[in-house]
Amino acid sequence: MVxxxxxxxxxxxxxxxxxxxxxxGLLEVLEALHVERARRSGWSWQAIAEKLxxxxxxxxxxxxxxxxxxxxxxxxxxx
Amino acid sequence: MLADFEQTMQLAAQxxxxxxxxxxxxxxxxxxxxxxxxxxxxxxxxxRGLTAEAVDAELARLEAEGAVPLRDxxxxxxxxxxxxxxxxxxxxxxxxxxxxxxxxTCRVARRRWWRRSRRVLxxxxxxxxxxxxxxxAERHAHAAGREQATIDDIxxxxxxxxxxPLGTQLSRRGKRSLPQLDLVPGSPAPVRLIVEARxxxxxxxxxxxxxxxxxxxx
Numbered sequence: 001m002v003x004x005x006x007x008x009x010x011x012x013x014x015x016x017x018x019x020x021x022x023x024x025g026l027l028e029v030l031e032a033l034h035v036e037r038a039r040r041s042g043w044s045w046q047a048i049a050e051k052l053x054x055x056x057x058x059x060x061x062x063x064x065x066x067x068x069x070x071x072x073x074x075x076x077x078x079x
Numbered sequence: 080m081l082a083d084f085e086q087t088m089q090l091a092a093q094x095x096x097x098x099x100x101x102x103x104x105x106x107x108x109x110x111x112x113x114x115x116x117x118x119x120x121x122x123x124x125x126x127r128g129l130t131a132e133a134v135d136a137e138l139a140r141l142e143a144e145g146a147v148p149l150r151d152x153x154x155x156x157x158x159x160x161x162x163x164x165x166x167x168x169x170x171x172x173x174x175x176x177x178x179x180x181x182x183x184t185c186r187v188a189r190r191r192w193w194r195r196s197r198r199v200l201x202x203x204x205x206x207x208x209x210x211x212x213x214x215x216a217e218r219h220a221h222a223a224g225r226e227q228a229t230i231d232d233i234x235x236x237x238x239x240x241x242x243x244p245l246g247t248q249l250s251r252r253g254k255r256s257l258p259q260l261d262l263v264p265g266s267p268a269p270v271r272l273i274v275e276a277r278x279x280x281x282x283x284x285x286x287x288x289x290x291x292x293x294x295x296x297x
Binding site: 022 | 154
């Protein structure tokens, strides 16, 4: 963490902001992967939300498409 | 997806990875086809001097000139923060599998609520800039009475797309994302630069391919 702060403070704001954007993008992918794995393992939206420190509605709004996608794939497989 | 489209996408992905580029462009598709395909249109291009080796060398020249950006996508910036994105990707692949990582990246990049704000490309994402070329290929196939586009149609689509500047027919959102890839909307397409560097003209090549197609490839 000390290294991270030292690196970040010595940077140009443009580089710093671009780094934040890149980091945010990476975090979103990591979150999506872990939420999907949790749902597949039977975790409830409430349990996922608690771990992420957000509300159940917030996590469902963001990742709810996972369930819709699963339903779509299920319907196609059932045809 | 149709088999030839899928094959072209896979070849483009391989070439993009080999050149360490952070997007899939028509130049990668062209190079992949020149390396592997024996379709008549590809043979015509080879006979005119557009061999895989020549295109590979031209692409390397464009990289050196800065006309084609090398992969970064925030990687260097993240490295500055002590995050090695290659290592992250390797670990995610081991833990989740490549397909799951690609799918999650895609889902995040296409998430609807992101569209209201500036699109942030995840460092793992590899935007595909092949759609217009594939649409032109499909149109060319239909005009010739074929139901499905073949590799020959895809080659025509790639050349047709290269006649127009980068970003042609992209949405406002798409155009905004080009500078994030270090590509300049309105600049000549890399395929055009490659073809012209070999002393050829896109229009002339396109005419030759169409004539070859109409004569039944003889």
